[in-house]
Amino acid sequence: MSGEKCSVQAVVRCRPFTESEKGKNASRAVKVSGDKVILQGGKEQTFSTDGSYFWDVANGQVYKEKCESLVKKVVDGFNLTIMAYGQTGSGKSYIMHGTEEDPGIGPQVFQTLFRQIEAASDNRDFFVSITYVQISENGFIDLLNPHGNEMKVRQHPQLGIIVEGASEIVAHNDEDLNRLYDQGNRVSAIIQPDQKAGVHRVAMVRVEQKDLSTLDGQGVRSQVNLVDLAGAETSACKGVNALLTALGESKKKDSNVLYRDSHITRLLQDALGGNSYTVMVATISAADVCASQTQSTLQLVQTARKITNQVKQNPDETSTVISELRKEITRLRTKISSSSSPADRDDVIKMEELVKDLQLAKKQSWEERERLSDSNEEERKHNLANKGILEWVMDAVRRGNKDTRERILQIQKDKDKLQLEYKEKRQQLDRMKDDLQAKIADYTKMTEMGKAKEDETKARVGAIHDLKEHLKRETEAIKDIKKRLKDLQEKQRAEKEEARATSSALKGNSELRYRIEAEERQKFEAENRAMIKEELDRMKMELEQEKAEIQLKEAQGVQYTTKDAVQLEMQLAEMKAEKSVITLQLQSLEQEKNMLEKTMENTQKAHKEEMEIQQLQHFQTFRNFREVFEEQKAALEGRYRKLLEDAIQDAVFLSDRNSELEQENQALKQELAEMKDEMTILKGAGAGRRSRPPTASSTRSAAS
Ligand SMILES: Nc1ncnc2c1ncn2[C@@H]1O[C@H](COP(=O)(O)OP(=O)(O)OP(=O)(O)O)[C@@H](O)[C@H]1O
Incomplete structure (x- = not known):
């Protein structure tokens, strides 16, 4: 495989003491110096890494320094795997998922990815989807749609390594990816909470694009794998440990066998020794009580850094793959149907696999996948409900409803208060208006009667003026109250609107x-x-x-x-x-x-x-049946046609043979008749000789 050669990047992240470590009076056994990690206690050991971080460094910084530039390459069609490796409880989930205050690598990958997509979407069209599975020794769980159907890892000629049977959900923005990733993590925590240490979680984000500047919309595809591995010391991680060691020590033969060891090693085939940029974040505890596990992890970091991958851009070759698959299927079909001995079982299995690959390759149009993803949505909610996760969704709804109701109630209280204030002000204003009118009337009366003294006139005019000013201010104040009331009204309307939108979104499932x-x-x-x-x-x-x-x-x-x-x-x-x-x-x-x-x-x-x-579903099922039926019909027809041809050839051959035999028979008969004639002649001659005395010549010939 050609492409850029590059090593697996192994980064170390050290977490703070947990309460239980503090309870054991643990002391610190790890020091970080540049890219080196020093393990103390006993004999001091120094380990080289591609980057070492203590807990005082945020997840965001680890991501920025070690992953961001590689995520940018994903948008150009290169694969990337980021995997957390370390003992149980060492902080793998923390670095991958993070917290609200310190988002982990997953959410940051999604953000960078969509920022890059936005920047490039002037002349490129993108299609992004996510699949999220959990793998344990008991098999798979689809974390986005816990359906319980069979799933398995397969190598597809166009799509690379896939989990057959896992749901693929289309994402239109980073929020979609975040929501689905977060939901998958919750599903994992709810379904098997006590088995967290022994499970691997793999989120696969597929990014496809078409170049709008070319006529045929040439495309490339890539995939980001976010892997949260099982605890390094658990039996579930044994295969991964062995694979990392074999690859690091360049034991190609071993690694070929080890890839097939388990579902997770098969899935990591591109990430370790294949076509992918890979960052391994090894998580360790700083506590001396974990020193032996920390040592194993750091030793594996040394090994992992020696693994080289060959990374190349992945062109979209769906149509070529489809035609090659078709050719190969036809070849095998002919071989199976024409063989005189019973069909080779391996050929039959291979053909079945190829037919599956072909069916999958044919379903790769964006429209088809968008439609499938939408129809998965209903099934997804149904399965979440079946697994009891509905209760969790309901809780979220209730919590959401309660918060919204409380907010709406508070706005109502503020509104009531303002309305009261408005009413009082209005009454006060009416009283003031009456007062002003009375004052003006008095003053007019007084001036008409010509009784007013200058001082009094001045005082009255002053009072009228003051009252008018006061009235103006109060009118302004009342206007302000009205405006605030209107704002509150608007806010309440928006809250209600949002509450309605949320509940109708959640009401998708009947x-x-x-x-x-x-x-x-x-x-x-x-x-x-x-x-x-x-x-x-x-x-x-x-x-x-x-x-x-x-x-x-x-x-x-x-x-x-x-x-x-x-x-x-x-x-x-x-x-x-x-x-x-x-x-x-x-x-x-x-x-x-x-x-x-x-x-x-x-x-x-x-x-x-x-x-x-x-x-629609019935119609789809009918169509699927028809497709299968048509395919089987075509296969059967082909087979019968071949049999018929063979039969005709056989008949022709037999008839030729028959005429040959008949001719031979005829010839034989003729020969026989001739022989009989000769015999008769010979017999006749013999009888003649016996009746005559022998001549000199006949005596000679008898002697010779
Ligand atoms: N960098 C960190 N800063 C603060 N707390 C951390 C950090 N890393 C891990 N922790 C805390 O350590 C505990 C164990 O972390 P986490 O659950 O991520 O471990 P894990 O390796 O995923 O465990 P498991 O193997 O069981 O899945 C958690 O309480 C987590 O909050």
Whole structure:
């Protein structure tokens, strides 16, 4: 394989003491000096690396210095693998995923990747997708879609090393990649939390592009693998350790066998000794209690640095690959069908594999994959729900709903306060206006009557002027309140809008949607009941107060014509209260009705959509069946045609042979007849001789 030769870069990252190490009174056994790592305690050992970092250096800096420039090459069609290697609990997940404050290598790769894509998209078209799997000794788990179908590692002539059966989800931006990567990590933590140390997680981001400046849209493809390996000391990592050692010691023969050792070593075939830039981040603990594991890791770093890869750009050769696959399949088919002995099993297996490769190669159009990715979305949510991850999604929804509701409630409170302020200001303003009018009227009256003294006139004009100024200021203040109210209104609308968008996005899955809607309805009903109860209590209190006031008036001697008048007034107040409660109840029932109607409408819509999806799926299944049927039919026809040809050839051969035999037979018969004739002649001659005495010549010939 030609291409640029380059070594695996091995970088060391040292993590701080954990609580348990502190509890064991661990002391520090690791020092970093430039690119060298020094292991103390016992005999001091120094290890060379391609970069060494303590925990005081952020994940971001490790990424910037050791990975960023390589990620930029991915956009030009080169493969890249970044893998975390180290003992259990040494910080592999920390460097790969990171935290919110200190994002790990994964999120940073996604960001750089899409920045580069954006910068290059003037004359290039890109297509990005992600597959994320977990591998343990028990097999695979699809972390983006835990379906439980069979998966296996295969080498595809065009796509390179792939995990057959794993879902491929299309990503349109770095947020998509981040969301899916994060979701995969959560799935991994939920599905097998106690087996974290013994599993490998491999995220494969495929980047494809077409050059828009060429007529045929020439393309290149590449892949970034983000690998979080199982603990180096676990049995799951044994194969990887052996492979790293064999490759580092240039034992080609061993490594060829070792690649086939396990799923993970097969997957790492390009990363270790193949076509990929590779950065290995070896994670270690600084504590002396981990010294022996740290030593093993650092020794392996030395070995890994000796591994060389051959990196080359990957052109998109789908059409060539397809035609070569077709040729090879035809060749094998002919061989299998024409062979007189039973078909060679290896040939049959090989042909099956090639047919699979061909089918996959034919499905590589971007549109087809986008469509598949979309249809995976439904299945994905369904499988997440089946695995109990729905609860987690629901929790997120609930948390999101609660936060949004709290924010909306706070805005409502601010609004209520402002409205009260507005009302008071408005009343004050009205009073001031009245006051001003009265003052102006007084002043006009006074001047008309010509009674006003100069001082008084001045004072009155001054007061009117002051009041006018005050009024102006208050009018401004009221305008400001109105503006703030409008802003709050807008904010509340935006929050509600966002809440609606979030819940409708999450309602993509019907099961999830029904449960969320049912919860929302229950919550709404409970809120309504509480509100009605509150209102009832308030009414009762007001009613009691009103009754008490009427009784007080009566006691104070307010004249009611009869005792009935008091009673009537009381009843009237009671009825008023009841009326408002009933109005309130009616309003809330109306709201509940609207909500139910909306739910029904949504359900109907969802059913319709689901029906359409199912129809599409049926149609697709039918098409798949037809494709398989057509292919099998063509194969059978080919085989029968061949058999027929053979049979005809055989018949022709047999008929030729038959005529030959007949001719031979005829010739033989003729010979026989001639011989018979000769015999008869000879017999006749013999009889003649016996009746005559022998001549001299006949005596001579008998003697000779
Ligand atoms: N650079 C770091 N700075 C601060 N804390 C860290 C750092 N690296 C790791 N840790 C902490 O150390 C602990 C173990 O880290 P982590 O889970 O990443 O290890 P791991 O190697 O992935 O473990 P496992 O093999 O079980 O998957 C975690 O609590 C993590 O937060």
